[in-house]
Amino acid sequence: MSDTAPDQLTVALLQMTVGDDPQANLPATVAMIREAAGRGADLILTPEATNMLSPDRARQAQILRPEGEDQTLAALRDEARAAGVWLLIGSLALKGDDAGDDRFVNRSFLIAPDGSIAARYDKLHMFDVRISEAETFRESAAYRPGSRAVLAQGPMPVGLTICYDLRFPQLYRALAQAGARLLTVPAAFSPTTGMAHWEVLLRARAIETGCFVLAPAQCGIHPAPHSPDRKPRRSHGHSLIVDPWGKVLADGGVTPGITMVSLDLSMVDGARSRIPSLSHDRSFDAP
Numbered sequence: 001m002s003d004t005a006p007d008q009l010t011v012a013l014l015q016m017t018v019g020d021d022p023q024a025n026l027p028a029t030v031a032m033i034r035e036a037a038g039r040g041a042d043l044i045l046t047p048e049a050t051n052m053l054s055p056d057r058a059r060q061a062q063i064l065r066p067e068g069e070d071q072t073l074a075a076l077r078d079e080a081r082a083a084g085v086w087l088l089i090g091s092l093a094l095k096g097d098d099a100g101d102d103r104f105v106n107r108s109f110l111i112a113p114d115g116s117i118a119a120r121y122d123k124l125h126m127f128d129v130r131i132s133e134a135e136t137f138r139e140s141a142a143y144r145p146g147s148r149a150v151l152a153q154g155p156m157p158v159g160l161t162i163c164y165d166l167r168f169p170q171l172y173r174a175l176a177q178a179g180a181r182l183l184t185v186p187a188a189f190s191p192t193t194g195m196a197h198w199e200v201l202l203r204a205r206a207i208e209t210g211c212f213v214l215a216p217a218q219c220g221i222h223p224a225p226h227s228p229d230r231k232p233r234r235s236h237g238h239s240l241i242v243d244p245w246g247k248v249l250a251d252g253g254v255t256p257g258i259t260m261v262s263l264d265l266s267m268v269d270g271a272r273s274r275i276p277s278l279s280h281d282r283s284f285d286a287p
């Protein structure tokens with residue numbers, strides 16, 4: 001871990017383009033974690049679907065494993081321990097652990113510097129959306145949504161969210177009011193909605209909550225060699241780091257890579273003392 005002062009935290013967002021083979025995706029993720037740790041990161045974050053992104057649910061059913069048997073999780077826990085860093089695995093697609101429901105789960109993990117799992121969070125809001133004929137998603141057909149918000153005790157209190165959750169501001173407000181000072185939004189945003197909504201929603205969540213918002217993203221064209229008949233999926237990229245005043249501190253662009261910033265943590269109290277809206281909620285009669 002780097003030698004930064006206690007009110008500083010050096011974060012590294014890893015932007016990647018995963019395909020549909022977890023074993024093939026892992027080496028690039030490991031290489032980026034080692035590079036970010038070598039450059040002094042305290043907290044490293046990967047995007048949604050770090051192990052695999054596939055349109056082929058039958059293939060996922062063959063490949064995906066439950067949490068306790070997942071090779072990506074095991075390998076990345078080893079990396080966090082070896083480097084002595086905090087690691088937010090944006091999400092892994094996993095076989096679910098509910099006997100009565102055979103859907104997968106889309107689960108985020110916060111890994112502590114000793115390699116232990118500090119927190120896990122199952123994506124709450126499912127992306128069941130028809131953007132256009134060519135861009136139609138029904139995430140809930142394949143994934144079982146979670147049912148609870150998670151505030152993790154990381155290097156500071158962290159509110160865990162995933163991708164489409166970004167459109168539900170009440171989740172972020174609840175996390176901030178429960179003590180979050182940093183919010184994570186790992187994503188695989190669609191290019192169409194990414195262009196129109198990604199940055200403004202992330203900045204809004206930061207402004208509303210007085211939190212740092214860290215949003216590591218998938219980018220580019222995702223290879224899916226087992227379904228040549230299908231149009232490949234694309235992701236918006238633009239991993240973003242936003243400060244509690246709503247300013248974009250860094251943007252990861254549209255290609256794979258590492259985006260690093262040293263955060264001045266005193267900015268959380270600074271923003272909240274200037275605009276104390278988090279403590280000004282009023283109850284009101286329903287409309």
Ligand SMILES: O=C(O)CNC(=O)[C@H](CS)NC(=O)CCC(=O)C(=O)O
Nearest residue numbers: 049127137139163164188189190193
């Ligand atoms: O399907 C998988 O295997 C992994 N899950 C995802 O990639 C999810 C559901 S398709 N993507 C999003 O939520 C994008 C949201 C978005 O783009 C928006 O809100 O505009």
